[in-house]
Amino acid sequence: MSSLEDSSLYISVDELDYQSCIDVIEHTETIDEAKANIRIHHLKFDGNGRPMSKALAELLYQYIIDYCIASKNRPETLTNRQSAQLTKEARKLFRHPEISEDDPDKTGEAGETLLFFLTEAILRAPQIVAKMELKTNRRLESNGSDGIHMRWCEQDQLVDFYFGESKLYSSIDGAITSALKSINEFHDKEIYKHEFTMITKHFKYADENTKNAVIDLIKLGEPGPGARINHACLIGYNWKEYQNIHKIKQSDLSSQFRQMLLTESKNISKALNSRFGDFEKKHLSFEVFFLPFPSVQQFRDEFNAALD
Numbered sequence: 001m002s003s004l005e006d007s008s009l010y011i012s013v014d015e016l017d018y019q020s021c022i023d024v025i026e027h028t029e030t031i032d033e034a035k036a037n038i039r040i041h042h043l044k045f046d047g048n049g050r051p052m053s054k055a056l057a058e059l060l061y062q063y064i065i066d067y068c069i070a071s072k073n074r075p076e077t078l079t080n081r082q083s084a085q086l087t088k089e090a091r092k093l094f095r096h097p098e099i100s101e102d103d104p105d106k107t108g109e110a111g112e113t114l115l116f117f118l119t120e121a122i123l124r125a126p127q128i129v130a131k132m133e134l135k136t137n138r139r140l141e142s143n144g145s146d147g148i149h150m151r152w153c154e155q156d157q158l159v160d161f162y163f164g165e166s167k168l169y170s171s172i173d174g175a176i177t178s179a180l181k182s183i184n185e186f187h188d189k190e191i192y193k194h195e196f197t198m199i200t201k202h203f204k205y206a207d208e209n210t211k212n213a214v215i216d217l218i219k220l221g222e223p224g225p226g227a228r229i230n231h232a233c234l235i236g237y238n239w240k241e242y243q244n245i246h247k248i249k250q251s252d253l254s255s256q257f258r259q260m261l262l263t264e265s266k267n268i269s270k271a272l273n274s275r276f277g278d279f280e281k282k283h284l285s286f287e288v289f290f291l292p293f294p295s296v297q298q299f300r301d302e303f304n305a306a307l308d
Helices: 015-021 053-061 064-068 080-092 109-121 172-188 191-202 208-215 240-247 250-276 296-307
Strands: 022-025 035-043 127-129 148-153 158-169 227-238 285-293
Touching: 015 022, 015 053, 015 109, 022 250, 035 250, 053 109, 053 296, 064 080, 064 109, 109 127, 109 148, 109 158, 109 227, 109 285, 109 296, 127 191, 148 191, 158 172, 158 191, 158 285, 158 296, 172 191, 172 227, 172 250, 191 208, 227 296, 240 250, 240 285, 250 285, 285 296
Parallel strands: 035 285, 127 148, 158 227, 227 285
Antiparallel strands: 022 035, 148 158
16 A cells, blocks of 8 residues: 555544534435535534534634644654643634624634544545644734645545635525635636645655655646545535524434435535536536534634633
């Protein structure tokens, strides 16, 4: 097995952690207008019938070292003291905005961290550049994509690169529209060339063999025959059905909510197909994670509270 085929060994997110807070809906919806997989997820409910938004935020906090700091820049096994120090360093990389009712947090950091978590847990595609630690000013957003991941595709015998795009919006249409606009600009302005350069300069791991194998896939800022560009997109949005869950018996809550979301899957696929209809870059492939929230703003606030 080559070092590229063995890339799953670099995954840091435990699938059991993902399963503790999030579930997936098995649906039959497809996208005709693009090469895209729809992945519909939902927050699990605690014993009081509350969606586990806060628990998810706390869980993401536990992964900020893995998300923010390259493995090559930290010991393979951390002592308690080293872990405390690196957690402190990672926390400093987030913007920690001053939040009030009149001035809520509008940063994308909660969504970006969640997308990292989902891409590793579900796609089994490890992050290969820790973009957070490359920021020169923590108050600025990272340029380019919201994450860079890769995995070996056994079926097609090539490496899939995943460039992340995270959108947490009040409406699903707004999130989809904004995501595709950003991806269009990502290619129109050839930002992906800079991202490929980042991979060659800032590969997250110390393994030189794997790094060189990855570099060989990239030809002058373009993917070669052994590489494919994909976009992993998180579409988080407010879903009004959460307002009615208090009327459902606890024993029926999970099954009824899942049935409502399964019914909603038709509207989700319709919305995505509609936006992809005018999308010109049909050569690209997409993995689209849909995750409805009671309130995306509340989730941002809970993530910032976990950081603080």
